[in-house]
Amino acid sequence: MKSFLKKINDVIGLTKSESVVFWFLIIAFVFGLLIKFLRGDVVNEATSNKFDYSVFDSEFEKRSAEIEKYVKVSKDVDSVTDASTFKVNINTATKEELMKLPGIGEQTAERIIQHRKLYGDFKRIEDIMNVKGIGQKKFEKIKRYLKTN
Known part of the structure; x- marks a missing residue:
């Protein structure tokens, strides 16, 4: 057996160290299979x-x-072509009404109400961007559905 392995090593041209690594890898591969x-x-x-x-x-x-239910609500809001038919007064809206706005979930609706309690009514619809979670992008999506009076 040793002479057979030695012949293979000679044909391949491996040193003794390379031969040990080579045969270890071959045995490990066969064992794995x-x-x-x-x-x-x-x-x-x-x-x-x-x-x-x-x-x-x-x-x-x-x-x-x-x-x-949630997907249907947001589709209904997005499908409104005339924004005047669906307006939310951000100074008086309930949490459920606020959640009908695209991208406004329960937590953001609660933040809007909390902001209203702490700082009073929103003067302009743009003031809603002072609420954490409502940035420029979200405001652009919802501004056509907002009113303050």
């Missing part, structure tokens, strides 16, 4: 018993319906 094929049967058996997700279907449908 062997493990993969031996464990492959075990893995295939385990994956053939598919997990039954049907127990989670009702929860999925419930959450999907909740999300659909």
